[in-house]
Amino acid sequence: MVKPLFKQRTFTDSYLRNLTLYVFTAIICGALTGYYFPETGRHLEKVSTYFFMLLEILIVPVIFIAVTYGVSYIFSIKNAFRIVGQMILYFLIITSVSTLLGMASGLLLKPGADTGISLSTIHKSLPERFLSKATNPLHVSNYVILLLLSISAGIAIGLSRGKDKILRVLDEGKNLFFKLIKYVYIFLPVVIFCNIAYAISVYGINTLLPLSKIVATVYLTSLFFIFGILGVVTAYFKINLWDFLISIKEEIILVVATSSSKTAFPMIFDKMESQGYDRKILRFVIPLGYNFNLAGACIYLSISCIFLVQFYNISLSIQDYFWLFIIISIASKTASGVPGSGFLALMFTLSRFGKIPATDLALLYSIDRFMNEARSVTNFIGITISAAIISKLNQNTTP
Numbered sequence: 232m233v234k235p236l237f238k239q240r241t242f243t244d245s246y247l248r249n250l251t252l253y254v255f256t257a258i259i260c261g262a263l264t265g266y267y268f269p270e271t272g273r274h275l276e277k278v279s280t281y282f283f284m285l286l287e288i289l290i291v292p293v294i295f296i297a298v299t300y301g302v303s304y305i306f307s308i309k310n311a312f313r314i315v316g317q318m319i320l321y322f323l324i325i326t327s328v329s330t331l332l333g334m335a336s337g338l339l340l341k342p343g344a345d346t347g348i349s350l351s352t353i354h355k356s357l358p359e360r361f362l363s364k365a366t367n368p369l370h371v372s373n374y375v376i377l378l379l380l381s382i383s384a385g386i387a388i389g390l391s392r393g394k395d396k397i398l399r400v401l402d403e404g405k406n407l408f409f410k411l412i413k414y415v416y417i418f419l420p421v422v423i424f425c426n427i428a429y430a431i432s433v434y435g436i437n438t439l440l441p442l443s444k445i446v447a448t449v450y451l452t453s454l455f456f457i458f459g460i461l462g463v464v465t466a467y468f469k470i471n472l473w474d475f476l477i478s479i480k481e482e483i484i485l486v487v488a489t490s491s492s493k494t495a496f497p498m499i500f501d502k503m504e505s506q507g508y509d510r511k512i513l514r515f516v517i518p519l520g521y522n523f524n525l526a527g528a529c530i531y532l533s534i535s536c537i538f539l540v541q542f543y544n545i546s547l548s549i550q551d552y553f554w555l556f557i558i559i560s561i562a563s564k565t566a567s568g569v570p571g572s573g574f575l576a577l578m579f580t581l582s583r584f585g586k587i588p589a590t591d592l593a594l595l596y597s598i599d600r601f602m603n604e605a606r607s608v609t610n611f612i613g614i615t616i617s618a619a620i621i622s623k624l625n626q627n628t629t630p
Contacts, residue, residue, distance in 0.1 A: 253419075253420040254419065254420060254423055254484065254485075254488040256420070257419075257420040257421070257423040257424040257427070257488075258423060258424075258427050258488065260424055261423065261424040261425065261426065261427025261428040261431070262427055262428070262431050264424070264428040264431075264432075265427060265428040265429065265430065265431025265432040266431050266432075268428075268432075269431075269432035269433075270432075271428070271432075272428035272429050272431060272432025272433070273429065273432050273433055275424075275425035275426075275428050275429045276425070276426075276429040278421070278422060278425040278426075279422050279423075279425050279426040279429070282415075282418065282422040283491070285415060286412070286415060286493075286494065287493075289408055289411055289412050289415065290408075290412070290493055290496060290497065291377065292404070292408055293405060293408050293409070293412070293496065293497055294377065294381070294496070294518050294521070295377060295380070295381045295384075296381075296401050296404055296405045296408075297405070297500070297514050297517070297518045298378060298381035298382060298385060298514075298515075298518040298519065299381045299382075299384045299385040299388065299401060300385070300398060300401055300402070300405075300514045301385065301511065301512075301513075301514035301515030301516075301518065302381070302382050302384075302385025302386060302389065302515065303385040303386070303388040303389035303394060303397075303398060304389070304398075304511040304514070304515070305385075305389075305511065305512075305515045307389060308511065308625075310625065313625075314512065314515075314621065314625055317621055317624060317625075318515075318516055318519065318617070318621055321524075321617055321620065321621065322519075322520070322523045322524045322617070325460075325464075325524060325526055325613060325617065326523070326524060326525070326526060326529050326560060326563060327560065328460060329456055329460070329526035329527075329529040329530050329609075329613075330529040330530075330532075330533050330556055330559050330560055330563070331533075331556070332452060332455070332456055332460070332530065332533075333452055333529060333530040333531070333532070333533030333534045333537075334533045334534075334536075334537055334552070334555075334556065336448055336451070336452040336455075336530075336534060337448065337533060337534045337536075337537025337538060337541075338537060340444070340448045340451075341541055342444040342445035342447075342448040342534065342537075342538045342541070343445065343537065343538035343539060343540065343541030343542035344541045344542075378518075378519070378522055381518075408497070409497050412497050416494075419485075419488065419489065422489075423488050423489065426489075426490070430600040430601075442594070442595075442598045445534065445535070445538045445595075445598070445602075446598055446601050446602055448534055448538075449530065449531055449534050449602045449605050449606070450602075450605045452530050452534060453527060453530055453605040453606075453608070453609040456526060456530060456609060456613075457609060457612055457613075458472070461612065461613065461616055464616070464620070465616060465619075465620070468620050468623055468624070469623075470616075470619060470620065470623065472616075475615075475616070475619065476612070478502070478506060479499065479502060479503075479615060481498075481502075482495035482498055482499055482502065482611070482615075483495075483608060483611065483612070485498075486604075486607050486608050486611045487604050487607070487608055489607075490600065490603035490604055490607055491603075491607055492521070492527075492607045492608075492610040492611040492614070493521065495611060496517075496518075496521065499517065499615060500513055500514065500517065503615065503618065503619065503622075508618065508619055508622040508623075509622045509625065509626060512618065512621055512622045512625060513618050513622060516617060516618040516621050516622075517614060517615070517618045520613075520614035520617050520618065521610075521614060522564055523564055524613055524614055524617050525563050525564070525610045525613070525614075526609055526610060526613040527605065527606040527607060527608065527609030527610035527611075527613065528563040528573055528576060528606060528610060529559060529560070529563045530605075530606070530609060531573055531577075531602060531605070531606045532559045532562060532563055532573075532576060532577055532580055533555075533556075533559050535577050535595055536555060536559065536577075536580060536581070536584070536587060538595070539581075539587045539588075539595075540587060542594075543587070543588060545586065545587065547586065551586060554584065555580075555584055558580050558583050558584050559580055561583075562576045562577075562579045562580040562583070563576060573599070573603065573606050574595075574596055574599045577592075577595070578592065
């Protein structure tokens with residue numbers, strides 16, 4: 232790991248560490264409420280829905296500012312095109328490996344074979360927000376449009392004469408949104424309590440047990456990816472994986488508790504900057520990683536598709552698997568957002584692939600909340616490690 236260049240007191244150090252106890256308490260109380268008082272739990276979904284809508288409103292400008300800032304600086308750095316090339320190559324390799332790993336795990340462990348599941352016992356309704364977006368291509372391009380706008384703005388600012396003044400304004404705007412997000416996070420324990428209570432009351436233990444094999448497959452594959460694949464990668468670049476994960480444990484806990492990698496987005500910059508990683512490279516790589524380096528989404532999508540292939544006993548050719556790999560690689564780029572975006576990406580994958588029926592997709596939605604944590608944490612760890620590696624490779628090239 233890069234040695235700290237300076238000691239900085241971050242928001243996560245002073246706040247999230249104290250929040251951890253409240254988060255775990257909220258999880259336990261939510262689970263008990265959902266199990267013993269299911270009628271109450273079913274009425275709590277709107278709390279988390281409105282919270283994540285508000286959080287999305289606050290985080291989107293932060294993403295715009297971060298990408299704009301990073302792009303405006305990256306091309307003034309020596310060997311900037313090498314940095315961009317490194318990032319693109321790394322993203323392509325890691326997402327391809329994670330997709331292939333997910334498909335291999337599904338074929339090896341066979342989570343969809345001989346399940347003994349009776350569809351009549353599964354909660355078969357999907358929320359209206361999924362049904363309305365399933366065939367709408369615009370929902371998959373919102374973040375791509377945001378990225379294109381922020382990249383264009385970053386290039387324009389980088390070429391302008393008043394670059395430094397504009398960037399100071401952007402920094403002030405970023406700090407303002409960070410403060411607002413900080414106060415919003417005060418309500419996290421309440422939101423987590425409601426989210427867990429709803430999940431247990433509607434998609435509880437009775438649903439999880441028949442589908443436990445696919446849940447276990449996703450978790451085991453994610454763990455193998457983090458400690459196996461990323462373990463080898465970080466060792467090659469002389470980064471201690473365990474020490475790195477310990478250093479961002481507060482952010483990982485936040486991602487687990489909210490089932491969204493974006494909730495840790497505002498804090499990870501300060502945390503990694505305080506450890507000596509280059510600010511300019513972090514602001515360039517991390518926001519792009521949130522759209523183009525989602526290893527957890529690749530693993531989830533590939534295992535889910537293989538599960539459905541086995542569940543319906545569908546025969547696929549090598550060409551079909553290759554086409555499925557291409558579609559998953561594209562669809563994973565749409566899995567960035569609030570909880571549920573990964574399931575939308577799965578719906579997008581199935582609609583484009585065309586050979587896997589989606590008539591009983593509620594079968595997987597019933598356990599999506601239980602797989603969301605593995606997906607989100609794997610995404611987040613993969614993103615932060617990519618930024619650490621690219622920063623380490625170029626630590627002597629930035630002014």
